[in-house]
Amino acid sequence: MSRLEIDLPGLHLKNPVMPASGCFGFGREFGNLYNLSDLGAIMIKATTVEPRFGNPTPRVAETSAGMLNAIGLQNPGLEKVLNEELPWLAQYDVPIIANVAGSTEEDYVEVAKRISTAPNVHALELNISCPNVKTGGIAFGTIPEVAKSLTKKVKEVSEVPVYVKLSPNVTNIVEMAKAVEDGGADGLTMINTLLGMRLDLKSGNTILANKTGGLSGPAIKPVAIRMIYEVSQQVSIPIIGMGGIERAEDVIEFFYAGASAVAVGTANFVDPFACPKIIKDLPEILEQLGFDHISECTGRSWK
Amino acid sequence: MSRLEIDLPGLHLKNPVMPASGCFGFGREFGNLYNLSDLGAIMIKATTVEPRFGNPTPRVAETSAGMLNAIGLQNPGLEKVLNEELPWLAQYDVPIIANVAGSTEEDYVEVAKRISTAPNVHALELNISCPNVKTGGIAFGTIPEVAKSLTKKVKEVSEVPVYVKLSPNVTNIVEMAKAVEDGGADGLTMINTLLGMRLDLKSGNTILANKTGGLSGPAIKPVAIRMIYEVSQQVSIPIIGMGGIERAEDVIEFFYAGASAVAVGTANFVDPFACPKIIKDLPEILEQLGFDHISECTGRSWK
Amino acid sequence: MIVNENCTIVSQKEIAGNIHELILRGELSTEMQEPGQFVHVKVADGHDPLLRRPISIANINHEKKEFTLIYRLEGRGTTLLSTKKEYETVDILGPLGHGFPIEETNPGETALLVGGGIGVPPLYELSQQLVARGVKVIHILGFQTKEVVFYEEKFMELGETFVTTVDGTYGIKGFVTDVMKDLSFDTIYSCGPKAMLKALETNYAADKKVYLSLEERMGCGIGACFACVCHTADDPTGFSYKKVCTDGPVFKAGEVVL
Amino acid sequence: MIVNENCTIVSQKEIAGNIHELILRGELSTEMQEPGQFVHVKVADGHDPLLRRPISIANINHEKKEFTLIYRLEGRGTTLLSTKKEYETVDILGPLGHGFPIEETNPGETALLVGGGIGVPPLYELSQQLVARGVKVIHILGFQTKEVVFYEEKFMELGETFVTTVDGTYGIKGFVTDVMKDLSFDTIYSCGPKAMLKALETNYAADKKVYLSLEERMGCGIGACFACVCHTADDPTGFSYKKVCTDGPVFKAGEVVL
Numbered sequence A, B: 001m002s003r004l005e006i007d008l009p010g011l012h013l014k015n016p017v018m019p020a021s022g023c024f025g026f027g028r029e030f031g032n033l034y035n036l037s038d039l040g041a042i043m044i045k046a047t048t049v050e051p052r053f054g055n056p057t058p059r060v061a062e063t064s065a066g067m068l069n070a071i072g073l074q075n076p077g078l079e080k081v082l083n084e085e086l087p088w089l090a091q092y093d094v095p096i097i098a099n100v101a102g103s104t105e106e107d108y109v110e111v112a113k114r115i116s117t118a119p120n121v122h123a124l125e126l127n128i129s130c131p132n133v134k135t136g137g138i139a140f141g142t143i144p145e146v147a148k149s150l151t152k153k154v155k156e157v158s159e160v161p162v163y164v165k166l167s168p169n170v171t172n173i174v175e176m177a178k179a180v181e182d183g184g185a186d187g188l189t190m191i192n193t194l195l196g197m198r199l200d201l202k203s204g205n206t207i208l209a210n211k212t213g214g215l216s217g218p219a220i221k222p223v224a225i226r227m228i229y230e231v232s233q234q235v236s237i238p239i240i241g242m243g244g245i246e247r248a249e250d251v252i253e254f255f256y257a258g259a260s261a262v263a264v265g266t267a268n269f270v271d272p273f274a275c276p277k278i279i280k281d282l283p284e285i286l287e288q289l290g291f292d293h294i295s296e297c298t299g300r301s302w303k
Numbered sequence C, D: 001m002i003v004n005e006n007c008t009i010v011s012q013k014e015i016a017g018n019i020h021e022l023i024l025r026g027e028l029s030t031e032m033q034e035p036g037q038f039v040h041v042k043v044a045d046g047h048d049p050l051l052r053r054p055i056s057i058a059n060i061n062h063e064k065k066e067f068t069l070i071y072r073l074e075g076r077g078t079t080l081l082s083t084k085k086e087y088e089t090v091d092i093l094g095p096l097g098h099g100f101p102i103e104e105t106n107p108g109e110t111a112l113l114v115g116g117g118i119g120v121p122p123l124y125e126l127s128q129q130l131v132a133r134g135v136k137v138i139h140i141l142g143f144q145t146k147e148v149v150f151y152e153e154k155f156m157e158l159g160e161t162f163v164t165t166v167d168g169t170y171g172i173k174g175f176v177t178d179v180m181k182d183l184s185f186d187t188i189y190s191c192g193p194k195a196m197l198k199a200l201e202t203n204y205a206a207d208k209k210v211y212l213s214l215e216e217r218m219g220c221g222i223g224a225c226f227a228c229v230c231h232t233a234d235d236p237t238g239f240s241y242k243k244v245c246t247d248g249p250v251f252k253a254g255e256v257v258l
């Protein structure tokens, strides 16, 4: 078995590196650049019942060592994802984690129920943490009871394991994590973006048309590491870590904090070959650090 | 009147730029570099009843466009601050904002009561948001009722206006702000640091001996701007903004978001002359942007 | 094909006030075909700044494997780029997007190329390709003021060229649109400020084939992040969209909502 | 006085495996007096990296207004610094801290200078100043392996010099402390890994005057942030403290808790 192979609920991963939801579309663009079968998995863009255009532009703004986005969950809707995007992805030997979003519990349940039947969808990622939609989204991600109830409902209908994506914009991340674990989550993914804003010097207006946006990239890595460190010691379900990962060294740091796999978001924009490069570099770094298998790194900071 | 002169509760400021608490000690070191009377005010290091050594070292770690610190409120204690530090600072024509910290309500009350009688202390800054102390500190900063009650008690004894320093590590910053406003706060200062962590690649241990630390610097600026934008629209007390300010342009951005003055923290470490440089550059930028007075910038993003 | 390559700087110079011409050499030049495509530039290693910067391709020299970028110093990214010197390398991703369709003007017909400010650069490669195809070209290049006028002679070598400045310090005083009234042409190709593009669309899209190059803030530049979308004109408030980075940056007037 | 200045690079070269010698010219060199002081270096403009890097002053040339830094490529900061070339400038804050007290060794007495790895550089300026004072110097310079040995001849010009390597690939195999047993001297000045400093303190502080240069992660470097404190030896768990950046980096053995 390779140094990088990992088994998680629903997922047999060649390696623990996958693109993060919203930073890879449905894979088509990157499919022109490298073989998507090289990836551990793919977290596809958030899918909602109906198609969504998302927020007005500008939708991105740069910040120090990070970026803000307010895409607003633009996606072609459940039907198209089921009939066009997922079948296209089926040509690759790579498990898909479907990011599920909505404005009401019913929305989530409907998307989860149907998308979890797609043959290449091996797990769901419940996006209860999108900061860029006015209704739903973030509310589900900040009140433990609401998150727990949603997780339960989705678990009831899903054909595949359910990971819940946590928002960092909370006072007590451990409480949120425990709530969704109680609700039956099979795993956690964290972190989503921090809520931020930038203003234009000349006009005084927000740079993003949506005013606020989600902060991602290297700037947020210390927050992600801290939260994964705290949560991984308090739950018994695995964590897929993300937030500012760019290089193989970052992956190790996330594992040390308590992650069992990682996702790469913003770095795909800076270097579209970021994921395959990280996957290529990992074995050598593990060798240097004296690990036989990457799973030995998980939780090393507190074990 | 100069373009930069500002009046805030208890404070008549030559300009709205002051060093942030903990990033300027008690001014002695910077006093060797430039005339402290040039500053709008000085926020001195957190003072507790008893002297504190703080946390073990390493106490700082660098992150992308930011830094983590876990100083742990090291300070010489109330007596020494009253008898040595404040009298030393009295040689300068600059109002002092005393940062007040503690582990219990009684601690805060005692420090507030006594330090507010010092002739050059023109305002208090209640530090209910320090992430680096195990007891007190952050608890006061994350539960609205607790923050409100503390504010009330301190207001009762303080001889000078009381500003409350908010922690960004909360789900709902507006709720916290309103609670302390209800408690009688004369102003807000925000934001304190985000809770973060870094791990060492070789050892797997946290770089900070205290494990977690507070994230400051340009990386957190978008979070600060967002929070000030949200809070300033919901309270009627003024805000002293901070979080990643380095240059005069950043000051304008904080004012646009809703601040009425600003504090500069981490930037003092990168460039010890940061504050006087900003103060020097501000008038020209205001001129270019067409403002007669800096107060016209306050809240421009939402007004 | 999209390639990521560290291209070598052949030359970099200021050709007008705060406008730099940067000539780069790299294998990825062999992938550059359509005029109006752009590259995504990482101006510095590391996190400051983090994101790439989209810059149009102003000239392609397949023989020497070189290409030219012309950019204005705007903020930190372009300012840093301007400090790079000969023999240093620049991290380029490209070529990206779809450019101007030269096949929409037949040999012998006349194409009007209308550029505004920093929208002028991609028109230079376009003009050369049109001329090579036997198309007659007329250029109208609009600038703010004399100081920032560039490439006038180069365009003059290819066809009739009108320069306008808003303040009248050089060429014709006024906007590019003022000049157009008296000209006859078959197609319009344009790149520049949105107000200019809108004026062209409003006044000419009904009668002429008009192609407009848009700008939008970008994340990935390759179609994956949905940062740069615009509504299609036939469904201006609905779900259908185009991405400036991959479907554009050049669109036919009337195709998308400006 | 502490000065902030963009100093010009006179030369930069690799003098041993991953060890660079950087000579800078700047007015602030006139402020440098005590051997063992350090400067705080901003290796790149902007945010990547954000903080300054503390590096000891290895040599001061008042006549030419030059000073030398010798540093090991450790992480991003030192690696970036190593790419800077002649005539470029480096943002320096300094001189900082208190160095080695040369007045604690009288002319005619013998000082033992013990350096470990990247702790060797400040001893070079120290040795010169001691020799100028009429002090006899003996150097023991410990390195990991042959590849990273530097400045041996320069130290030999000033006094007897022993080089040790941990792996025995050069000089004497073993630790610096192994060599010391057979030497006689009046004072010890040392800079290097904490384990080495502790060994010196334990074995010699009772009989000799021993001065040790410490390292600690720093924020400001000027005494304002309390990042770099250590407990004083007389109150090892109490409130009294010293700051490495301003009270140190050099302390008398027994003054602070190592």
Ligand SMILES: Cc1cc2nc3c(=O)[nH]c(=O)nc-3n(C[C@H](O)[C@H](O)[C@H](O)COP(=O)(O)OP(=O)(O)OC[C@H]3O[C@@H](n4cnc5c(N)ncnc54)[C@H](O)[C@@H]3O)c2cc1C
Pocket (backbone or CB within 6 Å): A061, A062, C038, C049, C051, C052, C053, C054, C055, C056, C057, C070, C071, C072, C073, C074, C075, C076, C077, C078, C079, C118, C121, C122, C214, C215, C216, C217, C218, C249
């Ligand atoms: C398809 C396309 C082609 C372009 N071609 C050219 C060209 O040939 N020459 C030229 O000078 N400029 C061109 N631009 C504009 C150029 O991308 C911006 O001027 C540049 O990104 C500014 O970066 P900065 O760091 O200097 O400015 P900053 O304002 O500091 O940039 C901050 C952020 O905003 C983005 N941004 C700022 N202005 C623009 C803009 N106008 N369009 C898109 N993103 C922006 C930056 O990319 C960056 O992410 C083009 C833009 C697009 C979309």
Ligand SMILES: Cc1cc2nc3c(=O)[nH]c(=O)nc-3n(C[C@H](O)[C@H](O)[C@H](O)COP(=O)(O)OP(=O)(O)OC[C@H]3O[C@@H](n4cnc5c(N)ncnc54)[C@H](O)[C@@H]3O)c2cc1C
Pocket (backbone or CB within 6 Å): B061, B062, D038, D049, D051, D052, D053, D054, D055, D056, D057, D070, D071, D072, D073, D074, D075, D076, D077, D078, D079, D118, D121, D122, D214, D215, D216, D217, D218, D249
């Ligand atoms: C007073 C003093 C004098 C020094 N003199 C020298 C010298 O002459 N030559 C030399 O090669 N090194 C010296 N060092 C160590 C040098 O500061 C570090 O090697 C350097 O900061 C590493 O930076 P980096 O970005 O390459 O490494 P990174 O590991 O990427 O740095 C990350 C962060 O950790 C800090 N850091 C890492 N290692 C150290 C360390 N050992 N001490 C303090 N901070 C550290 C960095 O400053 C930075 O903030 C000295 C340190 C101190 C405190």
Ligand SMILES: Cc1cc2nc3c(=O)[nH]c(=O)nc-3n(C[C@H](O)[C@H](O)[C@H](O)COP(=O)(O)O)c2cc1C
Pocket (backbone or CB within 6 Å): A020, A021, A022, A023, A045, A046, A069, A071, A073, A099, A127, A130, A165, A191, A192, A193, A215, A216, A217, A218, A220, A242, A243, A244, A245, A263, A264, A265, A266, A267, C219, C225
């Ligand atoms: C442009 C963009 C779009 C995103 N869209 C989604 C999304 O649709 N669903 C989701 O769960 N997270 C989304 N995210 C969050 C990322 O999946 C990831 O959690 C976050 O960006 C932190 O990782 P990073 O720092 O590596 O980017 C998006 C992030 C970005 C930058």
Ligand SMILES: Cc1cc2nc3c(=O)[nH]c(=O)nc-3n(C[C@H](O)[C@H](O)[C@H](O)COP(=O)(O)O)c2cc1C
Pocket (backbone or CB within 6 Å): B020, B021, B022, B023, B045, B046, B069, B071, B073, B099, B127, B130, B165, B191, B192, B193, B215, B216, B217, B218, B220, B242, B243, B244, B245, B263, B264, B265, B266, B267, D219, D225
């Ligand atoms: C080293 C360090 C020490 C700090 N100590 C204190 C403190 O004692 N009291 C306090 O209220 N805030 C303290 N802070 C927080 C700052 O005052 C400020 O709120 C924060 O750093 C954000 O501003 P910045 O990004 O400009 O640094 C400290 C910050 C740093 C970096």
Ligand code: FES
Pocket (backbone or CB within 6 Å): C217, C218, C219, C220, C221, C222, C223, C224, C225, C226, C227, C228, C229, C243, C244, C245, C246
């Ligand atoms: S910039 Fe990412 S889709 Fe266009």
Ligand code: FES
Pocket (backbone or CB within 6 Å): D217, D218, D219, D220, D221, D222, D223, D224, D225, D226, D227, D228, D229, D243, D244, D245, D246
């Ligand atoms: S580094 Fe700031 S006090 Fe020493």
